[in-house]
Ligand SMILES: Nc1ncnc2c1ncn2[C@@H]1O[C@H](COP(=O)(O)OP(=O)(O)O)[C@@H](O)[C@H]1O
């Protein structure tokens with residue numbers, strides 16, 4: 661199955677993707693980039709990892725190749741393969757190979773999902789050799805200074821079968837992401853949705869309460885992304901209670917009683 665992939669072209673006249681820093685992550689990223697160190701970003705879904713990388717790639721003037729890893733993703737999906745084209749077999753670079761050739765940033769999202777053979781490809785790229793051997797073509801590509809490998813994973817899933825092997829993770833410098841502190845998250849939601857800050861504050865307070873509910877066992881908690889969606893619905897005329905149900909409750913759970921519990925909390929803010 662071909663990897664899902666997007667190409668962000670920073671040479672387009674668009675402004676930098678909006679990113680509000682939470683700490684010194686921009687400096688850490690830039691230093692790692694300049695020193696040719698691979699980077700691992702850990703953090704829950706919807707907390708800003710992808711946006712951060714898109715922002716940094718644009719800031720550094722690099723193309724970004726993003727691959728959303730899934731359990732069918734193999735090394736060949738990243739490196740490339742021979743394809744039949746008009747009766748001829750032609751080699752097609754995968755996104756990782758393209759990034760290495762161009763000197764771009766390659767971002768492997770949720771890398772622990774990928775097949776095991778992917779780590780074999782990453783190892784020689786993540787030590788001081790910085791090479792990508794392409795067995796099928798016989799090439800050994802030397803990554804240019806401008807190439808950077810960034811991977812992410814969500815440690816919250818606690819899936820013992822799917823955690824990063826220590827021998828892989830110790831090849832990356834790492835940053836931990838979490839949901840931004842309330843003032844910053846309020847600013848992000850206001851910017852992204854166009855909803856006034858005054859109306860974003862109760863939303864962020866509500867998110868805090870929902871995230872703190874220890875007795876409810878949800879696989880995921882309310883993310884910054886869902887708060888942005890909720891604010892967009894409110895901004896566009898939906899009643900806040902309805903917006904919160906649609907954006908903050910239904911996406912996270914199916915259980916009737918748990919949903920009622922969450923709605924009760926929401927009614928205390930918007931009822
Ligand atoms: N620090 C931030 N600055 C700007 N937008 C943010 C930030 N954090 C989260 N967001 C918003 O949350 C959404 C989800 O973030 P994303 O980067 O896709 O999450 P992740 O990759 O961690 O799952 C973004 O599309 C953006 O609207």
Ligand SMILES: [Mg+2]
Pocket residue numbers: 706709710711769
């Ligand atoms: Mg992401």
